Amino acid sequence: MKNTQEWFTEIDEDNHCAFSLKVKRKLHEEQTPFQKIEIYETTGFGNLMVIDGFIMLSSRDNFLYHEMMTHPVLYSHPHPREVWIIGGGDCGSLQEVLKHKEVESAIQIEIDQRVTRLSEQYFPELCQANDDPRAQLKFEDGIRWVENAPDNCVDVIIVDSTDPLGPGEGLFTEGFYRNCLHCLRPQGLLIQQSESPLFHPHILHPMRKAMKAAGFEQLHTLFFPQPVYPSGWWSGTLACKDGLGKFRAEDARHKPFSTRYYNEHTHRAAFAAPDFFLENVGRLEK
Amino acid sequence: MKNTQEWFTEIDEDNHCAFSLKVKRKLHEEQTPFQKIEIYETTGFGNLMVIDGFIMLSSRDNFLYHEMMTHPVLYSHPHPREVWIIGGGDCGSLQEVLKHKEVESAIQIEIDQRVTRLSEQYFPELCQANDDPRAQLKFEDGIRWVENAPDNCVDVIIVDSTDPLGPGEGLFTEGFYRNCLHCLRPQGLLIQQSESPLFHPHILHPMRKAMKAAGFEQLHTLFFPQPVYPSGWWSGTLACKDGLGKFRAEDARHKPFSTRYYNEHTHRAAFAAPDFFLENVGRLEK
Numbered sequence: 184m185k186n187t188q189e190w191f192t193e194i195d196e197d198n199h200c201a202f203s204l205k206v207k208r209k210l211h212e213e214q215t216p217f218q219k220i221e222i223y224e225t226t227g228f229g230n231l232m233v234i235d236g237f238i239m240l241s242s243r244d245n246f247l248y249h250e251m252m253t254h255p256v257l258y259s260h261p262h263p264r265e266v267w268i269i270g271g272g273d274c275g276s277l278q279e280v281l282k283h284k285e286v287e288s289a290i291q292i293e294i295d296q297r298v299t300r301l302s303e304q305y306f307p308e309l310c311q312a313n314d315d316p317r318a319q320l321k322f323e324d325g326i327r328w329v330e331n332a333p334d335n336c337v338d339v340i341i342v343d344s345t346d347p348l349g350p351g352e353g354l355f356t357e358g359f360y361r362n363c364l365h366c367l368r369p370q371g372l373l374i375q376q377s378e379s380p381l382f383h384p385h386i387l388h389p390m391r392k393a394m395k396a397a398g399f400e401q402l403h404t405l406f407f408p409q410p411v412y413p414s415g416w417w418s419g420t421l422a423c424k425d426g427l428g429k430f431r432a433e434d435a436r437h438k439p440f441s442t443r444y445y446n447e448h449t450h451r452a453a454f455a456a457p458d459f460f461l462e463n464v465g466r467l468e469k
Numbered sequence: 470m471k472n473t474q475e476w477f478t479e480i481d482e483d484n485h486c487a488f489s490l491k492v493k494r495k496l497h498e499e500q501t502p503f504q505k506i507e508i509y510e511t512t513g514f515g516n517l518m519v520i521d522g523f524i525m526l527s528s529r530d531n532f533l534y535h536e537m538m539t540h541p542v543l544y545s546h547p548h549p550r551e552v553w554i555i556g557g558g559d560c561g562s563l564q565e566v567l568k569h570k571e572v573e574s575a576i577q578i579e580i581d582q583r584v585t586r587l588s589e590q591y592f593p594e595l596c597q598a599n600d601d602p603r604a605q606l607k608f609e610d611g612i613r614w615v616e617n618a619p620d621n622c623v624d625v626i627i628v629d630s631t632d633p634l635g636p637g638e639g640l641f642t643e644g645f646y647r648n649c650l651h652c653l654r655p656q657g658l659l660i661q662q663s664e665s666p667l668f669h670p671h672i673l674h675p676m677r678k679a680m681k682a683a684g685f686e687q688l689h690t691l692f693f694p695q696p697v698y699p700s701g702w703w704s705g706t707l708a709c710k711d712g713l714g715k716f717r718a719e720d721a722r723h724k725p726f727s728t729r730y731y732n733e734h735t736h737r738a739a740f741a742a743p744d745f746f747l748e749n750v751g752r753l754e755k
Contacts, residue, residue, distance in 0.1 A: 190487070199513030200696075201476070205485035227485030244667065381530065381696060408694060408702035410486075410667060415701010416694035443745040452741035455734035458727070 253279035259428030269325035271343030272298030329362040342375035360397035388467035405453040539565035545714030555611035557629030558584030561595040615648040628661035646683035674753035691739040
C-alpha cells in the first residue's frame with residue numbers, strides 16, 4: 184500500500200484504511216508558501232487535486248460536496264444577498280453560489296492563490312463563474328478577514344476549508360466563529376465542512392461545541408456522500424445566528440438551474456441525523 | 470496497490486479505484502463448493518469477511534447495511550409476520566428482523582452453510598438471534614426456494630445477496646422477481662441490495678427494470694452510507710406487490726430496540742433520490 188507510479192494512495196492513519204485512485208500521470212506538483220499541491224490525471228475520476236497528501240477533489244465527484252456546501256444553506260436563508268466563501272480556492276462553491284440570482288455579491292477569501300490558479304488550469308469546469316461581475320476573488324487569510332470585517336455585513340458564510348491541520352486549523356476555533364457571528368447580519372447562517380461523521384467525531388463534535396460557545400443559536404449537521412473522502416461519507420455543519428433557518432422549499436423545488444445531487448428531497452434528507460450521531464452529540468458536546 | 474501481508478486491498482477495476490484495510494492477520498481461508506471465503510483481523514475495522522476477493526462486511530460498519538436492509542422495509546409493511554432473507558448468511562439481517570416483535574417467522578435461505586458457520590465464529594455479535602424460536606436457517610439455493618414455494622405465503626422478502634457474479638447472479642433476474650411476486654401476500658414487499666448509485670448504474674437500473682417487468686407496482690431505491698463498499702455509498706431497492714408501502718412512522722418513532730443509524734428521520738431520508746438518479750431512471754429504464 185504505497186504510492187506507486189500507477190496509483191495515488193491516501194492512507195488514513197487513524198482509521199487504518201486507505202483509498203487509492205489509478206493515475207495516468209502527475210500533471211503538476213509545487214510547494215507554495217502554504218502547502219504542497221499536486222495534480223494528477225486519473226483513469227476513472229478525471230483530474231485530482233491533492234494538498235499535503237490529502238485528496239481535495241476529483242472532477243468526477245466534487246459535485247456532491249460543492250452542491251451540498253452551498254444550496255442547503257442558501258435555500259435556508261430568507262434572502263442571501265452577500266455571501267462569503269472562506270477557503271474554497273477551487274472555485275466550485277463560488278460557482279454554485281452564483282447560480283442563485285438573489286445573491287448580489289460573493290467574495291471568495293482563499294489564502295493560497297495557487298489553488299485557484301491551478302483550478303483554473305485543471306478544473307476549468309469549476310471556474311465558469313469567476314468572471315461573474317458579482318464575484319470577487321481575494322487571496323487573503325480568512326481568519327484575518329473575519330477579524331477585520333465590520334459587524335452585520337454578510338448573510339451567509341461558507342467555510343470550505345481543508346482539514347484542521349496546517350492553514351485550515353484556525354478555522355475550527357471558537358474565536359473564528361465569534362468573529363463570523365459578528366460579521367453576520369440578523370438571520371445570518373454559516374456552514375462549515377465538518378469531516379466524516381463516522382471517522383472524525385473527535386473533530387466534528389469539538390467543532391460544534393466551539394460554534395455553540397461562540398454564540399450560534401442552532402446547529403444542524405448535514406450528511407452526504409463523498410466517495411473520495413475518508414469513509415465516503417461527509418458532513419457540513421450549519422449554524423444559525425438567531426433562530427432556525429427556514430427552508431425555502433418552494434424555491435428549491437423550482438430552482439432555475441440544474442444540479443446532480445441536490446434537490447428539495449435530498450435537502451431535507453441531509454438533515455436526518457443517525458442515532459449514533461445524536462448519542463455522540465449528547466455525550467461529546469457537554 | 471497490491472495485497473500485501475499488511476493490507477487487504479479490493480480493487481474496483483471498472484472504476485479504477487481501490488479500498489484497503491490494514492490487517493493484523495488472516496484468520497481463515499477456505500474454498501467452499503460455492504466461493505472462496507477469507508476472514509481477516511483488521512487494525513481499525515474489527516474482523517473482515519471477504520468472498521471471492523470482494524469485501525462483504527466488517528465488524529465496524531456492517532450496522533449501516535444491516536439496519537437499512539431491514540428496518541425501512543419492515544416499517545413500510547402494515548403487519549410483517551412472515552419474513553424471508555435470501556442470502557444473508559452472516560445472520561446480521563436476520564438479527565435485525567427479529568428485533569420486530571410482530572415478526573412471527575423469519576427464514577434465512579443461504580446457499581453456503583460455511584458463510585453462517587464462519588459468521589458464528591468470527592462475527593458472533595451478528596448471530597445473537599440464531600437461536601430465536603422464530604428463526605429458521607435453511608442452507609439451500611434461494612432461487613429454487615422461491616420457485617418451489619407456494620403462492621401468497623410471505624409478507625417481506627429481503628434479498629441480501631452478493632454482487633451479481635457467481636452464486637448471486639440469478640438473484641438479479643426477472644424470473645426470480647416473478648417468483649418472489651407470487652410468493653408475496655397482498656401488500657407484500659421485497660427489498661434487494663442494489664449496489665452503488667454512483668459506481669453501478671449498469672447493475673442498478675437493469676435490476677429495477679427487471680423488477681418492473683416482473684410485475685412489481687412501485688419501486689423505491691433507498692440510499693445509505695457504507696464505507697467498506699465501493700464508493701462508500703450504497704443502495705437497496707424496495708419493490709411493492711401492490712400499492713405503496715405506507716411508512717409506520719409512529720411505530721418507528723417508538724421502536725422498542727436500539728439502532729445506530731436507523732431512525733424515523735434516516736428512514737425518510739433514505740428515500741430521497743438525487744437528481745442524477747432520477748435522470749438515470751428516465752434514461753436507463755425505458
